[in-house]
Every structure is written in C-alpha cells, then in structure tokens.
Amino acid sequence: MKTFLWLLLATAGALVGCESVVSVEPPAHTPRLALTYTVTNGVARAGNWQFYGDARDLYVSTSQSVLATKKLAGRTDATVELRDAAGQVVEQFRAVNRGLYNNDTLRGYYVPTRGYVGQPGQRYTLRASAPGVEAVEATLALPALPTLGAGSFVPDSPTSSSPYNNPTGRLSFAVLDDAATADYYLAYARVLDANGQPWGGVYQDNSGRDNQGPDVNLNRFDLSEPGIFYQTLPVSDAGRNGQRLVYSGKVRFYYNPPSGYGNHPNPPAPAFIEVLVSSIPVDTYNYYLSVQRYYDTENSIFAEPAPLRSNVPGGYGLFAGASDVVLRIPL
Structure with a gap:
C-alpha cells in the first residue's frame, strides 16, 4: 500500500511540473460569394435603403x-441576374458605392437597372x-399578398404643437390570416x-413592456424598425x-x-401613417x-452557438422575398 501511494504521489508531482504546447491548425476556408437580396412586388424608390436599412437591396461580398x-x-x-420561372432574365444590377453625408465609400451595393416588379405567386432564381x-x-x-383589416391611430394628448416633439399614440391594425397555409409576416x-x-x-x-426574458418571442407581433437590419422582426402564424x-x-x-437632419424651421405637418405588411x-x-x-x-461567452441561416447553396447569405400591402391611416 505504501509503495502504491509513493508511486501515485511521484506521478502527480511529475504531472505538475509538466507543461505542453499544442499547435492547432485553423480550419481551412474556401472563399465563397456572400450576398443578400429581396425581390418584392414594390417599386424601388430612391431612399428605400434609408427606410429598410440593408434588408432589401442587393449586397455582394466574399466570405473570409x-x-x-x-x-x-x-x-x-x-x-447578378434575376430570372423568372421560364428562365428569362427580368432584372440585372450595377454596382454603386454608398455612404452617409456624401461620403460614398462603402462598396458592395448594387441597384436594379430594369425596375422589375415581382409578381406574388411566381418563382424566381437569383x-x-x-x-x-x-x-x-x-x-x-x-408568397401571395397578405390581407389587411382596418387600422387606426389614437394620438396621446399633445404636449406641444411642434412636429419635433416626437408625437406618441396607439397604432392598431390586423392581418387576416389564411387558415389553409403556414404564413410569415x-x-x-x-x-x-x-x-x-x-x-x-x-x-x-x-418603455412599458416587461423586458425581462428573451428578446426573441415567436408569438409577439412587432413592428420592424426602419433602417436597423437586426431589428427586422418577423412573425409566424404557427x-x-x-x-x-x-x-x-x-x-x-x-x-x-x-434631406436629412438639420435646420428645418417650417416642417410640414404629418398627415398619414403608412403601414406596410409583407408576406415572406x-x-x-x-x-x-x-x-x-x-x-x-454575440457578447456572451456562455451563449449557445448562434449561426446565421443561409439559403444560398454554394455560398452564404439570403435570397429573400416580400409581397407587400400598404395601409394608409389619416392622422
């Protein structure tokens, strides 16, 4: 027994004094195309990217x-080409730089050259x-167009007549869901x-919502935030x-x-809220x-892995669709 204990202690001492350096080769990476683009039934307008952020325009890069x-x-x-179900090219794109405050230094963005409008129910290939x-x-x-019910906006009591006072109120509208299909909005x-x-x-x-708990709530119907890509908030009818x-x-x-922020001494009065609902x-x-x-x-070392989904075979990114319906509510 004493011999066994001596051997055990000797082995432990040797391990304590032992130090090893192991070289780990990083995984091999093959550069691939990475892109995002959304085909819609809406007409592309100048400034759309400022409203949707990067959620709809074509962007192309290479993975690293x-x-x-x-x-x-x-x-x-x-x-890049967009083709319809018959294989005909319906849209092509040209590269443009983008940036804020006339500083067009961001590369990788593209604009359509034909102004094609997508047709709900049709298949497309990018x-x-x-x-x-x-x-x-x-x-x-x-997808097919969503069906909207009536909408309303009830303003809070105004505290100032200035449009800069950031008016508040309750916005309400409804999507009349199709019982026969699984739908996403x-x-x-x-x-x-x-x-x-x-x-x-x-x-x-x-400000009045209980913020305790996960930010991702599959049953909550949220407004997506204009211009903020990671605040694109989908909802399912599951x-x-x-x-x-x-x-x-x-x-x-x-x-x-x-025209952007600045001195606007006589701003026009707000007249309508435009609600845009998309089937995706x-x-x-x-x-x-x-x-x-x-x-x-991404900032937690204890979080579960959260890889981004991709539907671009052989590459990375998103080829998305959005069938839009607009509801305009007078203020």
Whole structure:
C-alpha cells in the first residue's frame, strides 16, 4: 500500500511540473460569394435603403475565415441576374458605392437597372458570379399578398404643437390570416406628409413592456424598425392559422426629412401613417430569426452557438422575398 501511494504521489508531482504546447491548425476556408437580396412586388424608390436599412437591396461580398482580422469589404465586380420561372432574365444590377453625408465609400451595393416588379405567386432564381469564386444560384416563390383589416391611430394628448416633439399614440391594425397555409409576416410603418412624401419613421415605444426574458418571442407581433437590419422582426402564424394577427401598441414617430437632419424651421405637418405588411417565405423568416439570435448572443461567452441561416447553396447569405400591402391611416 505504501509503495502504491509513493508511486501515485511521484506521478502527480511529475504531472505538475509538466507543461505542453499544442499547435492547432485553423480550419481551412474556401472563399465563397456572400450576398443578400429581396425581390418584392414594390417599386424601388430612391431612399428605400434609408427606410429598410440593408434588408432589401442587393449586397455582394466574399466570405473570409473566422480568424481573419481585416475588415470585410464588398465587391463591385459581381454579375447578378434575376430570372423568372421560364428562365428569362427580368432584372440585372450595377454596382454603386454608398455612404452617409456624401461620403460614398462603402462598396458592395448594387441597384436594379430594369425596375422589375415581382409578381406574388411566381418563382424566381437569383444567379451571381464573380472572378475567383464559384457562381451561386438560389430560388424562391414569392408568397401571395397578405390581407389587411382596418387600422387606426389614437394620438396621446399633445404636449406641444411642434412636429419635433416626437408625437406618441396607439397604432392598431390586423392581418387576416389564411387558415389553409403556414404564413410569415413583417410589418413596418412610417409617416407621410399631405403630399404623400416621407416625413419620418414610426418606432415601437417599449418603455412599458416587461423586458425581462428573451428578446426573441415567436408569438409577439412587432413592428420592424426602419433602417436597423437586426431589428427586422418577423412573425409566424404557427398555432393560430386562420386567426387575425393583431398589432396594437404604443408608437412614437420622429421627423426625419429625406434631406436629412438639420435646420428645418417650417416642417410640414404629418398627415398619414403608412403601414406596410409583407408576406415572406419561411427561409426569409428563419434568416431574420437567426440574425436576432446572433446579435442577442454575440457578447456572451456562455451563449449557445448562434449561426446565421443561409439559403444560398454554394455560398452564404439570403435570397429573400416580400409581397407587400400598404395601409394608409389619416392622422
């Protein structure tokens, strides 16, 4: 017994004094095309990217290793085509730089050249290629248009006559869901002036909401936040097929003219709230859920892995669809 204890102690002492360095090779990475694009039945307008953020325009880059430290940059040499179910090219794109305050230094963005408007119920294929990487191709069917019920806005008691006072009130509207299908939706809202020109954004006022618990709630109908990609908030009709999906919440809107912030001594009066509800494919729904999980967990070393979903075979990213219906509510 004493001999055994001596051997055990000797072995433990040897292990304490032992130090090893193990070299681990990083996983091999093959650069691939990475892109995002949303085909819609809406007409592309200048300034849409400021409203939707990066959620709808075409952006193309090349993937890089998870251990790479250089800043990811978009590429301007991609060839991208949108084809219909018959294989006909219905849209092509050209590269444009983008930036704020006339500083157009962000590369990788593209604008359509034909102004094609997507047709709900039709299938589309997005094909993209660029030098040095494999070409990619993704397909989807644009969903049927959503059916909206009536909407209303009940303002809070005003505290000032200035439009800069960020008016608040309760916005309500409903989506009349189809009981026969699984459906997925997005909702945005903005304010227009009497001429139908953009006046500003509408934002959920969550000051009275219980913020204890996870940010991702699959049963909650939220407004997506204009211009904030990771605040694109989809909702599913799972468990309530055929029932009305009702949004009713306190919102706040801010004056933000197309010309940008600055001195606007005589701003026009807000005249309408424009609610935009989109039917989206399930791949689009799952992608935006994964974006929320990613941003909710990226700063925690104890979080579960939160990989971004992709529906671009041979590459990375999202080929999305959105069938839009607009409801305009007088203020």
